[in-house]
Amino acid sequence: MKGLFTGRIIRTQRLSPLSHLIVFERPRGFPDAAPGQFVSLRITSTITPLLRRPFSIMDLTGTELHLLVKVVGKGSDILAHSPCGAEIDIAGPFGGTVFPSPEKKDAVFVAGGTGLAPMIFAARTWKRDRSLGRADLVYGAGCEEELLVSLCGEDFTAVHSATIDGSCGFEGDAVALLEKLVEEGKAGGGILYSCGPTGMVRAMAGRAAARFSRHLTSLESVMACGVGACRGCTVPVKTDGGTVLRTICSDGTVFDASEIDWERWEE
Amino acid sequence: MSRHSLETKIGAVTLRNPVLLASGPAGYGLEYEGLLDLERIGGVVTKTISFEPREGNPGTRLHETGGGLLNSIGLENVGAEVFFSEKMPALVDAGIKPVVSLAAEDWEDYRMLLDATAGTVGVDIIELNLSCPNVERGGMAVGTNPELLAKYVRHAKDTLPGMTVLAKLTPNVGDIAALALAAEEAGADGITAINTVVGMDIDLAARRPVFKRIRAGLSGPAVMPIALDAVWRISRTVDIPVVGVGGITSIADAMKFFMAGAAAIQVGTAVFYDPALPERIVETLEETGIPGPLGDCSRMKGAG
Numbered sequence: 001m002k003g004l005f006t007g008r009i010i011r012t013q014r015l016s017p018l019s020h021l022i023v024f025e026r027p028r029g030f031p032d033a034a035p036g037q038f039v040s041l042r043i044t045s046t047i048t049p050l051l052r053r054p055f056s057i058m059d060l061t062g063t064e065l066h067l068l069v070k071v072v073g074k075g076s077d078i079l080a081h082s083p084c085g086a087e088i089d090i091a092g093p094f095g096g097t098v099f100p101s102p103e104k105k106d107a108v109f110v111a112g113g114t115g116l117a118p119m120i121f122a123a124r125t126w127k128r129d130r131s132l133g134r135a136d137l138v139y140g141a142g143c144e145e146e147l148l149v150s151l152c153g154e155d156f157t158a159v160h161s162a163t164i165d166g167s168c169g170f171e172g173d174a175v176a177l178l179e180k181l182v183e184e185g186k187a188g189g190g191i192l193y194s195c196g197p198t199g200m201v202r203a204m205a206g207r208a209a210a211r212f213s214r215h216l217t218s219l220e221s222v223m224a225c226g227v228g229a230c231r232g233c234t235v236p237v238k239t240d241g242g243t244v245l246r247t248i249c250s251d252g253t254v255f256d257a258s259e260i261d262w263e264r265w266e267e
Numbered sequence: 268m269s270r271h272s273l274e275t276k277i278g279a280v281t282l283r284n285p286v287l288l289a290s291g292p293a294g295y296g297l298e299y300e301g302l303l304d305l306e307r308i309g310g311v312v313t314k315t316i317s318f319e320p321r322e323g324n325p326g327t328r329l330h331e332t333g334g335g336l337l338n339s340i341g342l343e344n345v346g347a348e349v350f351f352s353e354k355m356p357a358l359v360d361a362g363i364k365p366v367v368s369l370a371a372e373d374w375e376d377y378r379m380l381l382d383a384t385a386g387t388v389g390v391d392i393i394e395l396n397l398s399c400p401n402v403e404r405g406g407m408a409v410g411t412n413p414e415l416l417a418k419y420v421r422h423a424k425d426t427l428p429g430m431t432v433l434a435k436l437t438p439n440v441g442d443i444a445a446l447a448l449a450a451e452e453a454g455a456d457g458i459t460a461i462n463t464v465v466g467m468d469i470d471l472a473a474r475r476p477v478f479k480r481i482r483a484g485l486s487g488p489a490v491m492p493i494a495l496d497a498v499w500r501i502s503r504t505v506d507i508p509v510v511g512v513g514g515i516t517s518i519a520d521a522m523k524f525f526m527a528g529a530a531a532i533q534v535g536t537a538v539f540y541d542p543a544l545p546e547r548i549v550e551t552l553e554e555t556g557i558p559g560p561l562g563d564c565s566r567m568k569g570a571g
């Protein structure tokens with residue numbers, strides 16, 4: 001069950017000008033977690049930033065908890081530059097729906113930016129329990145510097161990279177690259193897993209995803225409670241009779257992309 | 268060391284201690300299982316419910332500001348039927364005291380909601396949310412008008428004999444104490460103050476307001492002095508208990524509310540990032556006792 005823990009940073013690595021790997025010692029009693037779950041960190045004990053900040057679990061071993069942190073504002077900046085030995089208040093693991101394993105079938109993982117973190121956790125988890133078959137990663141970032149390919153060297157069967165400015169790999173975003181791979185017959189059929197900016201997932205859900213048996217995505221939103229209490233992170237999900245609002249933090253983070261009412265969802 | 272008893276009487280109800288979770292952040296209570304020991308606190312003011320379920324507002328619902336949080340949830344809730352048949356019994360089964368928060372869009376809606384409440388076993392204390400800034404109808408429109416406020420409070424007292432009724436007030440008025448007095452005269456058993464403070468923010472890059480409804484409700488440490496002032500003035504105006512809420516983020520803050528005249532307190536926004544705070548406040552109060560209210564400070568040096 002979820003809980004409150006104190007995590008000690010034991011290793012940090014600057015992966016690019018903005019992205020950092022932060023490794024915590026796994027707190028005592030920290031529960032096992034599954035791909036798509038996240039932790040929520042109280043980064044300072046002051047009131048700025050006020051709320052906790054959510055980060056996907058990128059790996060959880062018997063001894064370590066790995067996060068991928070991109071600096072976008074004050075909270076992520078403080079976290080990314082916290083020294084080894086720093087102790088941080090960690091709540092979690094949060095998230096009530098996780099990525100189901102591909103059960104050895106072909107899978108394509110699409111990641112945009114730090115959406116890479118849960119994709120890596122998925123690949124590693126399923127490799128460990130031997131349920132990962134062929135795994136293609138389609139991964140997009142702004143430029144070569146932000147493309148963190150070194151992080152996932154051995155996790156996937158093949159990595160297909162895209163950069164918006166064309167500085168490395170395919171020129172364009174991950175969705176355009178996925179479409180190209182599908183057109184060329186190099187991807188399609190199995191399960192599609194994705195995580196990234198909502199715009200990316202939205203674009204994919206409309207087009208490329210039709211070529212896969214299922215498209216499961218881990219969504220993001222600004223969050224306050226992280227546990228389904230405040231109703232601040234809702235997304236409209238289609239049901240028989242219309243739509244219902246589900247919380248990304250506790251009903252998700254993972255949703256079947258075809259069930260999301262993209263038209264009604266205004267972030 | 269002997270521990271102080273913290274039992275707190277409001278109307279006909281005795282709470283095991285005066286530390287509650289505020290309506291909204293508390294959800295329906297059980298969401299925080301594992302993060303906070305609900306059995307240690309005085310009770311949970313459940314998410315405001317309306318007669319029919321509500322979807323709440325579209326677009327961005329949360330936005331952090333300097334020392335504060337703007338929200339535009341818009342009273343999304345499961346409605347009276349699901350609340351009374353599922354959510355509340357689960358809370359009671361878990362040994363937690365529910366304070367049921369109610370809101371209505373109009374008079375007819377209000378009457379139906381009170382009728383539904385009247386038929387429910389186990390509810391002995393309600394909080395009338397006549398002060399939500401995030402809805403078109405009902406909410407603040409009722410809570411800023413002393414006659415309407417009195418009418419709503421009186422109807423609750425008439426329809427629900429024996430029920431302890433708290434009126435939750437908005438700070439977005441000229442004189443909150445006058446509203447508190449109107450509620451007291453209409454029979455309220457206590458006053459809860461404050462609901463969120465109206466505010467807005469602008470998305471610079473997008474050149475538009477952050478929220479679709481433009482205005483939203485500010486909570487968190489930024490509003491604490493406003494809440495403390497409201498409690499101070501209300502407790503000097505009415506004789507019924509005042510429940511203080513707004514920006515409590517530390518044990519020291521809680522102590523100040525009791526000194527300002529609060530009989531009980533609620534913690535809202537702070538629960539999001541420090542769910543153990545309400546328990547820590549209870550522990551401290553058990554050791555120190557509940558601080559008494561300050562006396563008349565009108566002649567304090569420098570008072571002006």
Ligand SMILES: Cc1cc2nc3c(=O)[nH]c(=O)nc-3n(C[C@H](O)[C@H](O)[C@H](O)COP(=O)(O)OP(=O)(O)OC[C@H]3O[C@@H](n4cnc5c(N)ncnc54)[C@H](O)[C@@H]3O)c2cc1C
Binds near residue numbers: 049
């Ligand atoms: C379930 C979940 C998993 C996440 N996983 C990761 C991860 O693995 N690695 C990572 O680096 N980030 C992740 N994020 C995003 C991360 O939470 C935000 O970047 C962080 O909260 C920003 O805090 P800040 O104080 O640095 O920025 P702020 O000053 O709060 O905001 C700076 C900018 O970031 C945007 N922002 C704020 N919160 C979010 C958010 N929740 N999602 C997207 N944009 C946001 C703001 O709109 C603003 O433009 C995740 C978010 C969620 C909800």
Ligand SMILES: Cc1cc2nc3c(=O)[nH]c(=O)nc-3n(C[C@H](O)[C@H](O)[C@H](O)COP(=O)(O)O)c2cc1C
Binds near residue numbers: 289
């Ligand atoms: C996300 C959120 C939702 C809220 N929803 C409600 C609500 O449904 N009913 C209500 O009476 N107050 C609601 N409030 C107001 C709080 O109960 C409280 O009055 C206010 O936030 C000030 O206290 P705080 O600073 O401790 O949060 C909400 C506040 C927040 C932050």
Ligand code: FES
Binds near residue numbers: 222226229248
């Ligand atoms: S963050 Fe509160 S419901 Fe999701």
